[in-house]
Amino acid sequence: MAKIDIANEIVEEFPDRGYEANQLTTDHTEKELIELQSLLRTERDQVVNETTPQSEVEDLTTDEIVQALVEGKVISGNFKLADPRTHYAENGFTLVGEQEKELPEQPSSRLIERVRAGFIVKA
Structure with missing residues (x-):
């Protein structure tokens, strides 16, 4: 590189x-x-060692989820595509159709933008 x-x-x-x-x-x-x-990355990971429990994710707004991701917090809980007729793929993370998945520990800015835009939502 x-x-x-x-x-x-x-x-x-x-x-x-x-x-x-x-x-x-x-x-x-x-x-x-x-x-x-x-x-x-090591510094960020040491600070981030807190995970938001699933029950709290269900209560968070999209903006709160995006803010937590931007701050480097790990968000547990499943996410899915808002429109199952679409797909999302990047290195190490893919969503297709009705599939539900946890977000990666270090989501890319592109993935965060998809959550912010409502393309990827809480399951």
Whole structure:
């Protein structure tokens, strides 16, 4: 993976850090960027070790679920496609038809946007 791609992932994954991709590529080697990304993910995972129980997920609004996901909290409970005639697929996570699944521990910004848009909903 190219330095700029790693830098873009860092910027996308950690928007609250105020990183700029071009500046990251200027200031760091590819190896340093990989280490930084790993360190940031480890820090986030240590903070996130709280899981929202299923009963609480049922009471959350879509905006509250999206906010929890953006903050890096793990949301337990099944989710499904709002329209079972559609599908959603990305690396490591797929929903098809009537299928229900838990969201991944580290959902991508693309997946979070699908929840925000109502394309993926609580089951």
